[in-house]
Amino acid sequence: MDIDLSALHFLRPLFLLLIPLGALLLLWRRAEVRRRRVQSSIAPHLLKHLLITPSTRARVQPIHLLSALLMLGGLAAAGPTWQQDRPPFLENQAVLLLALDLSPSMDASDLPPSRLEAAKHKMLDLIAREKGLRIGLLAYAGSAHLVLPPSDDPALLDSFLQALATPLIDRPGKDALGAIEQAKRLLVAEKVPGTLVLITDGADASQFAAIGKSLEGTALQVLILAVGSNDTGVLRTADGQPRTDSDGRALLGRFDQAGLEQLAKAADAPLGSLTLDDDDLDWIELHAQRHFAQANPDAGQIHWKDAGYWLTWPLALLALLCIRRGWRLNWLGALLLASGCLLNPPQAQAGVLADAFMTADQQGRWAFDHHHYGKAATLFADPYWQGLAAYRAADYDRALGSFAQLDSAQAYFYQGNIHTRQFHFDQAIAAYEHALKLQPQFPEATANLALAKALQKDHDDAAEKAPDTKPDQVKFDKPKNKGDARKVETQQASSDELWLQNLTTSPAKFLRQKFSLQDAARQAQGTGARP
Structure with a gap:
């Protein structure tokens, strides 16, 4: 561990006053002992001139260890530091939104295999x-x-991203303004600043004026990543065949460089382009970091790593040395240990020592953070954390019982997730709707509500189309009541927001149906997409 002495300083320097206090206590004790030995036979005004420091080493006494504890503890509490603690990129707080253009021009092949795939x-x-x-x-x-x-689950993001294709949206055009409005609504719900990256090969000139007005006074930063080259690409179908018009001529997808430059000017947005290396990723990350730091002054503050906790080990050793027969300091440790046991009586299976120093919820949180969800569910006393741990452990009956004790949007959200996993779609829809009633701005509940409705429709359609036939013969491979009973543990999805990969429907089918229903609803309300 390298120590930069030029950057060495203390986070809480007032605690350094304990160091001279410990030294003074030790010096006072030594002088007091010598004075008591001779003060009965020598006059006080002569005593100070006759005292000589003994050359023999005195044995260690409680006062020595107490002084050492004060000095070393003061140094540790002062927080020595010499290294900055810079958190990871945006520390899970900021939101990055990726808006992908699915218009037919993105199927052009000037970037192999196509602009969209690139x-x-x-x-x-x-x-x-x-x-x-x-x-x-x-x-x-x-x-x-x-x-x-917004999700931090790479597998979930991957499953939905792979499903994106140009046929998912029937309405032609390039509604960048609509993507900006969607991003603004998401940021209002998330209550954090964010960056929107428009990944496109062109723009709609009729939206430029409205885009500038829409971005005024918002915490949303827009970046434009151009996809394409100056060469005109041939549009291709999903199987790689060229698309042709009625006369058999190949359709071309043109890269609108001038339109993208005007879009960047209207949105006051940096304009970048797709590259073969990671320069474009560095460009996105740099702009996102700068925007987040400007929108959150606290994020730009310098934090220093507190190295004082390393001194807790020698402090613990000194404290153990104080526990000796005949020393009065040893009663302090016994008193602290006894009071901890009285305040935290044994409640869980974590052991007497853990019960003495940690509450049930603290023990449960430790098990939860170390991914021991089943154990955490048995330790937690708080119903929300108990239900969340049981949910992560796929113990859905326990989770439902815990969440049923709460009247919060999150509790109803997880109840909806559990009911959907168990194919109880009516109860799931009711739970999601109740969550949205308590918290209208809840994007995860909104998305899962639409998913539950789509799954219910697919389930009902499959039930109607199923033939009503009876088997000719029924055979059992085991005698009655002789079957094998075994517990099957299901793998928990890595994200609690959306878990489509665990359900029997494809993301592409769900997205196409969802987009179609949303477009129909907008047209019915007279608020359709912009031209």
């Missing part, structure tokens, strides 16, 4: 690079739609 590959690289960062997905063509609320 953009998706670059987005996957960004997701893999920024582990722990909450990333949301949007898609737009003639209308803009939310694909996935």
Whole structure:
């Protein structure tokens, strides 16, 4: 561990006053002992001139260890530091939103295999690079739609990103303004600043004036990542065949460089381009970091690593040395240990020592942070954390019982998740709706509500189409009551926000149905997508 002495300082320097206090206590004790030995036979005014420091080493006494504890403890409490503690990128607080253009021009082949596939590959690289960062997905063509609320689950982001294709949105156009409005609503719900990256090959000139007004006074930063080259690309189908018009001529997808430059000017947004290396990813990360630091002054503050905790080990050793027969200091440790046992009586299976120094919820949080969810569910006394631990452990009956004790949006959200996993769609829909009633701005509940409704429709349609036939013969491979009973543990999804990969429907099918329903609802309300 390198120590930069030029940067060495103390976070709490007032605690350094304990060091001279310990030294003075030791010096006073030594002088007091010598004075008591001879003060009965020598006059006080002569005593100070006759005292001589003994050359023999005195044995260690409690006062010596107490002085050492004061001096070393003062140094530790003062917080010596020489190294800055810079948290990881945005520390899971900021939001990065990726809006992918799904208009037909993105199928052009000037970037192999296509502009869309090249953009998706670059987005996957960004997701893999920024582990722990909450990333949301949007898609737009003639209308803009939310694909996935901000999530830090790479597998979930990957499953939805792979499903994105140009046929998902029927309405033609490039509704960048709609994507910006969707991003603004997400940031209002998240209550954090964020960055929106428009990944596109062109722009709609009729939206430029409205885009500038929409971004005035918002905490949203817009970046534009151009996808394409100056060469005109041939549009291709999903199987790689060129698209042709009625006369058999190949359709071309043009890269609108001038339109993108005007879009960047209207949105006051930096304009970058897709690259073969990681320069474009560095560009996105740099702008996102700067924006977050400007929007959150606290994020730009310098934090220093407190190295004083390393001194707790010698402090603990000194405290143990104080526990000796005949020393009065040893009663202090016994008193602290006894009071801890009385204040925290044994309640859990974590051991007498853990019960003496940690509450049940503290023990449960330790087990939860170390991914021992089943054990944490038995330790927690708080119903929310107990239910969350049971949910992570796939113990859904216990989780439902815990969440049922609460009247909060999060509790109803997890109840909806559990009911959907158990294919109780009516109860799941009711739980999601109750969560949205308590917290209207709840993107995860909104998305899962739409998913539950879609799954219920698929389930009902499958039930109606199933033939009503009876088997000719029923055979059992085991005698009655002789079957094998065994416990099957299911793998828990790595994200609690959305868990589509655990359900029997494809992301592409769900997204296409969702986008179609949203477009139909907008047209019915007279608030359709912008031209």
